[in-house]
Amino acid sequence: MKIDFGEVIMLIDSTLLDNLTGEARRSPRLRMNYDLRNSSEDGSQRMLNAMEPGTVIPVHRHTKSSETVVVIRGAIRQNFYDADGNVTESVIYKAGASVSICVVPINAWHNSESLEPGTIIFEAKDGAYEPLGEEDILNI
Numbered sequence: 001m002k003i004d005f006g007e008v009i010m011l012i013d014s015t016l017l018d019n020l021t022g023e024a025r026r027s028p029r030l031r032m033n034y035d036l037r038n039s040s041e042d043g044s045q046r047m048l049n050a051m052e053p054g055t056v057i058p059v060h061r062h063t064k065s066s067e068t069v070v071v072i073r074g075a076i077r078q079n080f081y082d083a084d085g086n087v088t089e090s091v092i093y094k095a096g097a098s099v100s101i102c103v104v105p106i107n108a109w110h111n112s113e114s115l116e117p118g119t120i121i122f123e124a125k126d127g128a129y130e131p132l133g134e135e136d137i138l139n140i
Contacts, residue, residue: 010036012048017073021118024050031055031114036122045125051076051114059085059111059138065126067104069112071095074119078102081109085140109138 016034024032030053036046045065051057051074059081069078075094082088092115093099104110112121 008038010038012036017048017050017120020048020050020120021052021073024052024055025117029055031057043128045123045127045129047123048072048120049123050118050120051112052117052119053114055114057111057113059109059140060132061107061109061136061138062104062125063107063136064130066106068122068124069093069102069104070122071100072120072122074114074116076119076121077113077115078104079111079113080104081111081138081140083109083138085109085138 020032020034024030031049031051034048034050036048037044059079069076071093073095075092075097078091078093079087080089091099091102093102
């Protein structure tokens with residue numbers, strides 16, 4: 001589907017979500033990302049992240065942007081940490097529940113844990129993608 005300014009409208013349907021879940025289940029990391037940007041020149045980060053229980057997302061922070069997380073399917077536990085690696089808060093977000101969206105503040109140490117098979121989240125951050133540096137991963 002095209003709109004007048006030449007961009008293709010990206011539709012996210014159950015087939016795409018099911019396929020992404022299948023890829024995550026087959027991945028050794030038990031997760032798979034799907035880039036939602038229309039081009040590599042897009043100055044934002046928007047993606048789907050399919051996560052299966054047992055995947056390990058390291059404790060990390062984003063120093064240039066907050067991060068918005070929306071649970072589309074399933075459930076996650078979002079953990080927040082102090083600089084010494086102590087959990088300061090742990091919140092469960094579930095698709096369709098009263099809490100399904102979280103805005104992670106800039107510089108907040110955090111990670112996510114999938115609580116249900118088939119969990120998919122939408123993540124968005126400002127700025128072009130930059131891999132996390134060692135100083136932005138908390139080894140606990």
